[in-house]
Each structure stands twice: as structure tokens, then as C-alpha cells.
Amino acid sequence: MADDTAVVWFRRDLRVHDNEALLEACDADAVLPVYAFDPREYGEREFGGRSSFRFEKTGAHRTRFRREAVADLRERLRERGSDLVVRHERPEVVVPAVAKAVDADVVHFQTLPTAEEAGVENAVRNRLRGLGVTPARHWTHTLYHLNDLPVEYTDISDTYTSFRETVENDAKVREPLPDPTLPGAPVDAVGAGSIPSNADLGVDDTDHDDRGAVGFEGGESAGLDRLDRYLFEEDRLREYKQTRNGLLGQGFSSKLSAWLNEGCLSPRRVRREVKRYERERVANDSTYWLLFELIWRDFFQFQFAKHGTDFFGRGGIRGRDDIHWREDDEQFERWAAGETGIPFVDAAMRELNATGYQSNRARQNAASFLANNLRLDWRRGAAYFETQLVDYDPASNYGNWAYIAGVGNDNRDRYFDILKQASKYDGAGEYVNHWLPELSEVPPGKVHEPWELTEAEQAEYGVQLGMDYPEPMIDLEESYRKLR
Structure with missing residues (x-):
């Protein structure tokens, strides 16, 4: 039986395509998407305890990219008859409050392997359970799904080559999920809110430097455009392995990392497009090498799931x-x-x-x-x-x-x-x-x-x-x- 009302808490999965949290939520009669700009993500932060040093966690470049990505997500949701609630407050405050206001039965969200992100997730889950709301976690940010690894993630090899050979031989990449049909969003119950500026977040503004090869416009729309431009419009993939160590220009590498890391692009969508390129254009060591790099990305995600905060110690x-x-x-x-x-x-x-x-x-x-x-x-x-x-x-x-x-x-x-x-x-x-x-x-x-x-x-x-x-x-x- 479908839940009456579901909330989708977006994190670093700022996309409509291949998004399990969003798709599963759409089994409900009403779905309310929400995003929280966590104040702890911005401004000066202490790393490693009082005896260590301080730094600004999210600087001007990524703040601008993220704001653009959230704005693009809101627009893409609105085009589909939905909306996005935006707040500038801690997720463990925002998400339960929204869920309570719309009498939600379940909150769907992305789960992440690193310590700070897991801490925020646990705080949200605890408060939701206190309200009688079911938290539903989804693994949405890697090429290979956590549940599809040939061994438990705690037993994966600490050597990349061994890890790569294991997943290539004994695991399969799931096909990207379809785009959902979005039911109505009860946004009037809480108000959509506005996207904070860099200044609102306590971060300096940044201007585009013309010397940079790519402007890195945030959002799913720009990410899909970049993927299509690199693979098909400019036909760059056939020479990727030879050019990937370049230093100047926009075309020597895919430059998809910003969109992948904010979740504007799904790695499974990238793989599907690479496979289409191989069918329609050419399959060679360069086309494989882009998938090789996606597996490198997976490797570190699963390594952090395995080793946790040991990675942040001085001795590693x-x-x-x-x-x-x-x-x-x-x-x-x-x-x-x-x-x-x-x-x-x-x-x-x-x-x-x-x-x-x-x-x-x-x-x-x-x-x-x-x-x-x-x-x-x-x-x-x-x-x-x-x-x-x-x-x-x-x-x-x-x-x-x-x-x-x-x-x-x-x-x-x-x-x-x-x-x-x-x-x-x-x-x-x-x-x-x-x-x-x-x-x-x-x-x-x-x-x-x-x-x-x-x-x-x-x-x-x-x-x-x-x-x-x-x-x-x-x-x-x-x-x-x-x-x-």
C-alpha cells in the first residue's frame, strides 16, 4: 500500500534522473522535496580537534555551484508539477519540521559513507523516529551499488587494482532508474522558501575568471549538457586516454567531476552514455578509461565506508x-x-x-x-x-x-x-x-x-x-x- 505523503530530503543527489530516493517516494499520493543549506557547511570550521587548524569548509566556487544546482533542481521539479522547499538551517531541524507539517509517513534520502555526512543523517533519523515518521535510506552515488559488491564492503581490497578486477569480474552495474512521474507537492503547507545567496551563507562571491577553461555551471541540466558535448558533440571520448593528462583547455578531459560530486549527474547515466558512444562511434582503450576512472571514484567511496575516520588521521x-x-x-x-x-x-x-x-x-x-x-x-x-x-x-x-x-x-x-x-x-x-x-x-x-x-x-x-x-x-x- 502506498504511503499517503512522502518527503524527499535531497543531499548530494541534486538530480531527477536515476534517483532512487525520488523514484521510491513517488509511490506516495503526495511528495514534498526539500533541501537544507546546512550552516555548518559554510564559514570557518575546526579540523582534527583543538590542537589542529581551522579552515573554511565550502568556499566561493563550490557554494556558487551548489546554489545553481539547487536552483536548477527546483526548476526541473516545477516543470514536472512539483516544487522544492529550500531552507537555510540544519537538516535535523528542517526535515523533521517539514515532515511534521505535512503529516508525512516516510522521508526518503541519500545515505553517504563519510563521518560528518553520516552524523547529520543519524541526527535526522533519530528525530524522525521520535515523530513516528519512517526514515528510508538509499545508496545513490556510486557506479556499483553497495549491495552488489561481490564481498562485504568491510572486506574489500585496500588495493585499487584488486578491487577493480573483483567488481569488473564478479559484479554488475545496475541500469539507470527511469525518471519518476511526480505527484502533487503540498508546498503551501510550509512555503517554498528562497535560495540563499553566497552572502547569506557567509561566503564571498566569486566572478568567473576568463582564464578558466570551463565555467562549471551548477545543475543537472548543465551536467547533462556537458556529458553530451564531450561525448557526442565534440567526439572527445575516443582520445581520452591520450589527452587526459592535459593542463589547458576544456576538451582534454571530461570535467564531469563537479556534477558527479554534487549528484547532478549519476555515474550510471555516464556509463550508459559511454556504452551508447561505444555502439555508435568507437570502443577502444579511451572509452574504457573513463569507466576506469569512475571505478576509482567508487573505490574511495567504499574505502571510506570500510575505514571510516581513520582516513582523516595524520598517519592515515x-x-x-x-x-x-x-x-x-x-x-x-x-x-x-x-x-x-x-x-x-x-x-x-x-x-x-x-x-x-x-x-x-x-x-x-x-x-x-x-x-x-x-x-x-x-x-x-x-x-x-x-x-x-x-x-x-x-x-x-x-x-x-x-x-x-x-x-x-x-x-x-x-x-x-x-x-x-x-x-x-x-x-x-x-x-x-x-x-x-x-x-x-x-x-x-x-x-x-x-x-x-x-x-x-x-x-x-x-x-x-x-x-x-x-x-x-x-x-x-x-x-x-x-x-x-
């Missing part, structure tokens, strides 16, 4: 206590501002600050410099990325940082030779010149090591070290000797 899931992590505010601030004097790192950080985005190659080098060359607490770097990234996901972000810092899913110590990486992936210096205009006149053979310029060359190229561009904050080769 390996419990390492043999690395001397340093605290140096001045060095950290230079890294964060893109003023290290190492052009490849600085270009990456200035791109991040200006746009909320970095390519995978840029992220790895920027993270390795902080964690390995400087040996500053890797969690502080991860927290800075958490603030800045438009495509932040806690499992992917902290999982990848831990991996690079040598405390995560690898039993080897990893570090990037930044000059070799710069030479290989930015040999002509185009990326550095794009984000460091003060070095734009320095020729490609010298731009990645400006500290080698003579005074005459500095005058010739219009850059004075220590004035126009900083001297390097460390000797790279000396730092590598300490790591070897």
Missing part, C-alpha cells in the same frame, strides 16, 4: 608514525597562494584559487610538493583543497591526498619529480605562462627553472627574481635526496 589508514610532519604557516601560505617559486606548482595553485579547478596532473604535483617536498601536514593541504575545489568530494579528496602522502592506499612512498613532470606535461611552458603572466617572456627551456636565469637574462625577459616572481622557497633536489 596505515597508521604511520615514522613521518615527521611539520607545521610552518609561512610556507603553507606561500604554497596556498601560488608563491613557492616553483612555477609548475604555482600555476596549479593559482588556477585552483581563481577557478576552483585543477586537472588531475596539476593536483598530484601540487599535493606532492606540500606533502613530500615541504613535509607539511598533508591534512592541511587536503583541507585547503576542500575549501577551494568546485568538485570536492570528501572520499576522493582525502583518499587521494593520503595516497600521495604515503599514508593511504599504497604501501610504497610516492612523490612526484616536479621538474620532470613539468618537462613532460608542459614542455612548451604554455600552462605556466597562462597562469603566471610575469613569466610569459621566459622561453620554454627556462620557464620551469627561473632560478637558473642570469641577471642579464632576467633583464632580457622582464622578470626580476625576488621582485616580479619569488625565489624558490626550497632546493628541490635537496628535498628529493631526503626522500630517497
